[in-house]
Amino acid sequence: MNFIKFPIEKPVTTIMLFVAVVLLGIISWTRLPQELFPSLAYPQISIVTKYEGAGPEESEKLISKLLEETVGTARNIRRVSSVSKEGMSLVICEFRWGTDMNFAALDVREKVDLVKERLPRGAQEPVVLKFNPFQMEAIVMAVSYNYDEFDPWKQVELRQFCKKNLKDELERIDGVAKVEIRGGEQKEILVEIDKGRLLANQLSMLDIIKTLRETNITYPAGTVKEDLYEYTVKTVGEFKYVSDVGDVLLTKDDRQQEQARTSKVMRKESSRRTGGIIYLRDIAEVRESIKDATGRSRYNQRESISLSVFPQSGSNLVTMSKLIRAKLKQLEVKIPKTVNVEIIYDQSDFIKSSLHNIYFDATLGGILSFIIILVFLKDMAAAVIILVALPVSVLAALSMMYFAGISINTMSLGGLALGVGMVVDNSNVVLEGIFAYLQKHPDKSKKEIIYEATSRQVVPVIASTLTLIAIFLPFIFVSGVAGQLFKEMALTITFSMVASIAAALLLVPRLALNLDFDRYRQQDTSMKILDAFPPMLTKFLAAPRSKSWRFLYAYLAIGMILFMFIPKEFMPKLDERRFTLNVTLPPQTTLKVTTDLSKKIENYLFSVPEVKNVIVNIGSSGEDIGSEVESLGMNQARIIARLKKRGRPTDKIVAELGQELKNWRVEQMETEFITQQGLFGSSLGSSAGLTIEVKGNNLVELEKKSTEIKNELAAMPDIFGIKTIPSQLVPELKLDIQRERASLFGLNVQDISATLLAAIKGYVATKFKEKEDEYDIRVRLRPEDRSDLSRMGELTIYSPFGRNIQLAQISELKFVKSLPEIRRIEGQRTYLIMANTGKGFSKAVARVKKAVDNVISPDDNVTAEITGEMLALRESMNSAVFALALAVVIIYMILASQFESLVLPLIVMITIPMGIIGGVYALFFSFNSINSVSMQGMIMLIGLVVNSGIILVDRYKVARIEEPHKDLVELVIECTVERLRPILMTTLTTILGVLPTALAVGSNATAPMAITIMGGETFRLVLTLFFVPSAYLLIESAKQRKTDL
Structure with a gap:
């Protein structure tokens, strides 16, 4: 293979090529945008039509229905819904994932233009907005006076100051899309x-x-x-x-x-x-x-004005935050001494903290992998060669990320952290192959040994890497937001694995030229701890298979039973040390009553030792149409509590607050707790984990059935934060x-x-x-x-006829x-019942489904469907099962091509259920759930667990050709013992590489994936070393008996 000769014959050129890769990677790293989550074109478009003075029924009849029918024929549209309320119609178009939203928006605008002349006189022209729930405010500032006395005219001056000196200045900063002002008073x-x-x-x-x-x-x-x-x-x-x-x-x-x-x-x-x-x-x-106040904003029990800074799509939030802080420093001379401007939320802090944790996990994983290599190779110089290949592969992956337009975020960087142990596997195999060849052929020259040993490893290295890369192909077919998110992770791991092939086949041979081969010829690389393996394997293979395989059957059966008892949810819960409480009072409630209740909740929150600060937004005082769409009513308050880093878990604090609010017995108060901010909360389309859509055309019947379902949920101890939309009649x-x-x-x-x-x-x-x-x-x-x-x-x-009428x-x-508003989904009027669940989401859903079935019979003109997280979970599980099946088929096709056999791949593939069930055991005993992240870990396991099987079966096949007359059992034991070291090295580096990520449960979104990989690889390692040789002997013995006949 000529390309293997290149690093041996041109060592300086090879080094320069990899130096160039490192430089390009460093430059790419500094220029890649940093954000919390990947930038996604969320497939939703909203059409907002203001109709001053119209009630919900008029807005529905004259605007919403007309627009629903019109846009319902748009290409790739999945669902159309609408909200009709006082003075406004909102039509929501949900498209299939993967739709080009620029063309979709153009299509929707064209359809709206065709019917806008049919809208009632007095209705404003419809506004088409692209919606992105992931585009949250990046920075929130509180502006207030440093005294408690409330003067409405002073608040007018403060709001004008914010608009002229803060809002306008901040919107000029590169990366800022808009700045929204909430709270304060306005003059008219x-x-x-x-x-x-x-x-x-x-x-x-x-x-x-x-x-x-x-x-x-x-x-x-x-x-x-x-x-x-x-x-x-x-x-x-x-x-x-x-x-x-x-x-x-x-x-x-x-x-x-x-x-x-x-x-x-x-x-x-x-x-x-x-x-x-x-x-x-x-x-x-x-x-x-x-102006008559429609909203209030408070910060730490003081009247304030909040400024929310929204970033442009794809902007670097860390850089933008630095520019904003620098601008505020410049503006200090314009800020009166009686005014305080404080940044109370900065998403870049969470980004930096999250990315720092992932960097730390990746670095620690690399160090642990290095220690394993050092233990097995017993040589610092050889271990350093493997260590050098790691950053080179990662930097090469960063370069490919830059050209692919992938940002540094928790998902892409999490992919790199998970791939740390996998990246060094190829280099391990090549270097171990060089040492093994050196032991067998000590008389050959250094260049001959490196060339011939590396050439023998090309096929297994490429094949094993392709099997890992191939499992990411099904990610293309995973639907919904989970599929879109994990595509970036899949691409990042793929980039690092492709780079690892180049590092293993080009860089490692080049660096091996600098090793002292004379020392390695006499070096004893055996490990006493491994000497116990041959007798164990011999005894296992000698035992009757009907008895020895019972353990495997029991292992698989128990794992499948445990799978049914593991709680299931859409996304893992992360403790972000903050939560949001949405309070809704009866629709006719005045702003003063809502404000007084909010102050009471504030006072309670500040009695909680973990609470750091509290932000309250009541009603709405936004000025643009986007803020009107998402506005709160004067009967609604949004209370955001930020917690100190150390203390009780957020869920426990929320549970105590929920019980306290129940004890207050405020009449007709509805509460909703959101502990999952950002991506995983927004990706469901609603902040509640459980949503029930009650559909029909008779509003009286809808209201009756919805109330009955709500009462059923209220009686369940693990259901809380129940909220109905629309709320009670006005x-x-x-x-x-x-x-x-x-x-x-x-x-x-x-x-x-x-x-x-x-x-x-x-x-x-x-x-x-x-x-x-x-x-x-x-x-x-x-x-x-x-x-x-x-x-x-x-x-x-x-x-006009001159009379007063x-x-x-x-x-x-x-x-x-x-009703304060009328919702329609797919042409039917709809009530929404939203609630939060405690632990055991899937069990709670089963009870809720039973309660819904008891309330609504097939003869009713009303239907009910459980959506929200349940719908997302169902779609995710279906996609994951499909992806698992497709991955298995792809792996089989690759193995069949490699071995030129239809039977030998089946031996390798018995490691797949071993690994997946091992992941189930790990999730069960670590008290984790089965979710989209852990399911992706199971898909990744398919590519990982077959590697050891490939190494063994490939060695058996070559040995049978080289020594056709040798006893089959003896040959299998000898080959298994020979490949024990590389199998242990590659498996342990993978396990220890993901260990830091697995230990970061609650603070790292990819922790369930790492736990799944660790469990699968650990159990698979033990089982592979015994059952793959046994399966090989079973098939080869059957072949031999058939030949003898």
């Missing part, structure tokens, strides 16, 4: 209309809104040329002072005036009007005010417009609805500009004219209870 110009004066002057709310909009305007008029100059002409009518708003002259709507000219009734009534000029100040009070006053009666007075539904919206909630007519700031000018009735529900029918609307004359007023 309030125009409060006196209803009596409005009606006395025969004006409508719409007249005032239209007049304000048309008065406060600057409009270009073109250009005028004069001699050498050209002048721009524009009309300037914008308000300069707040008093200018009150000086506006009021006129009637053009449509009303037109109807007045053609109506005899209007001509008679108009004669009653006075001829005086009417200013806005005559019928309204115009003043600077503070009392509302419903006005059914009598269209015929309204038309008699020249009124239509649109004008009536717009007038009511302006009268009660208020309507932003235009903006008031003050220097660089803009404030809403809001028009509405005085509080005393709009606050009494019992007199709502007395609200009057000015008719009461609402009761043209509508029917009803006090009803309605």
Whole structure:
């Protein structure tokens, strides 16, 4: 093999090539972006349509249904759902994984454009947003005064300071996508209309809104040329002072005036009007005010404003964090002494900590592997050769990661850490082969020994590596988020294994040239501890197989039984030393009541010794459409508690808090605990582990069945944090417009609805500009004219025919209870019941399924499906089983090609169930669950466990050719003992290489995979050395008997 001669004949060139690889790897390492999890194009698109004043039913009927039907025909779409609530429709399109989301978004926009003309008048143009739950805020800052006194106007100044001096500056930093401001107070110009004066002057709310909009305007008029100059002409009518708003002259709507000219009734009534000029100040009070608060933000029991920094996709969060901290340092001169700006959450800290742990695990794994090699080879120089191959292979893998666009994250770096022991296996085999050849042929020259020994190892090295690489091929077919995540890990391990082949076949022979072969010719490399193996193997092979194989059968049977008792979940639980508590009170709850309860919870949390700080967000005060979609209501609070690094587990603290909240017995309070932030929490589409979708078209029946299921869950001790969406019904006053009666007075539904919206909630007519700031000018009735529900029918609307019409004359007023929102999934109205489970997720799901079946019968017009983590677990398990089966087939095909036999691969493949069951034992006795991560470990085991079998069977096959007349049993024992050392070396380096990762349970996402690999390799090592020789003898003896016949 000519390429084996290259490092021997051109040693300097070979060294230079590998130095270049190392340099390229170091450069790639410094330039690779660092993030917590891989960047994924999450296959979901949201369509947001705002429809001011519309209730949930109107939004559903007029917008959601239309858009659902339209986008449901998009390519690769998997599911369409919608949420219709007050003033907004949200349609969610879920696509199949692997869909190009840029083309999908374009497809959805085209379909929306086709029907947007059919949307109701008054609805804003739909906005199409790509959604990514993994794109969390990277940094959260709390800005507050350093005193406790609350002054709303001071909060206005603080929010303006944050916007001008922090938000705008931070958004200019490279890598920052946007900065969201939450909390604080906002200023507006309030125009409060006196209803009596409005009606006395025969004006409508719409007249005032239209007049304000048309008065406060600057409009270009073109250009005028004069001699050498050209002048721009524009009309300037914008308000300069707040008093200018009150000086506006009021006129009637053009449509009303037109109807007045053609109506005899209007001509008679108009004669009653006075001829005086009417200013806005005559019928309204115009003043600077503070917007009605819709949200609050608190940090450590003090009113604050929070700034959330969101990164651009693919940006280096560690670098971005450094730039933000440097910018804050520069801005210190602008920050008043009474203001505190504190970074309360920085994702880069967790990234650096996680990556540091993985670096440490990988380094420690490498050291342990080096010690094993040193023990077996008994020579420091030879062990150093193997050690050198490790960083070279890792740096080469980093180079390939750079060109493949893979970032440094917990999954890719975890792959490198897991591969530490595997990477040195090939170098072990080659170097051990060189020493073994040296012992047999001591008279040959150094170059001849290295060339011939390495040439003999090319096929087994490449074959064993291909079997390991081949098992990652099924990862392409693993569906869902788990498959997308583990693809990066699979690619990273593949890169390192490919690099390890080059290091083993090129670098190791080159470095072996520097060894003192004369010393190795006389060196005794035997180990007394291994001398006990030959007698044990001889005794085992001499025993009747019916008796000796009983142990294997028992081992496999017990393992399969234990598999059924191991808890199952989608993803492993990581203790991130933080948790989120979402509190939901009845929908009509005021902001003050929610705030008071949040303060009480804050006080309790600060009595917990492990709590470091507490962040509270109540309601919403975001300004962009994205924050509106994810906004909280005034009855909702999100409380984030960060814990100290040392102390009780997060789950235990959460359980105590949950029990405490139950003891408070707050009426109709729903709580939801989230201990799994970030990737594993968001990847499920909901923060709760268990979600039940109750579907039907009758809302009354849906509400009844959902309540029954919720009551069943509440009786289960291991189910907590139960939450229903939508929550309980909201009392509302419903006005059914009598269209015929309204038309008699020249009124239509649109004008009536717009007038009511302006009268009660208020309507932003235009903006008031003050220097660089803009404030809403809001028009509405005085509080005393709009606050009494019992007199709502007395609200009057000015008719174009010159009459004041009461609402009761043209509508029917009803006090009803309605849903705060209506959810639809795949065309059916849906209630969601979400809950958290304790340990034993799969057992809890079984009880929940039984409870659901008891509530809903096949005859009901309602269906229920358990989704959330259960759906993800089911999909993951199905994909994993498919991937396992496919991996086995691929391994068999590779082995059959290598051995040119259909029977010999079966001997090697008996190690597969040995290894997988060994992984099951490890998970059971380490109290771990079977999840997506541990299942990937089982898939990896298929490629790992066959390596020892390949080494043995390949040696048996060669020995039979070299010594055809030798006794078969004697030959098998001799070959097994000969290959014992390399088998032990490769297996132990793999086991010890993943040991540090396996011990990092609760802080490393790949720990269950490492535990599975350790268990599988440990049990397989012992079993392979006895049962593979026995199986080989069984098959070869059968062949021989058949030949004799």
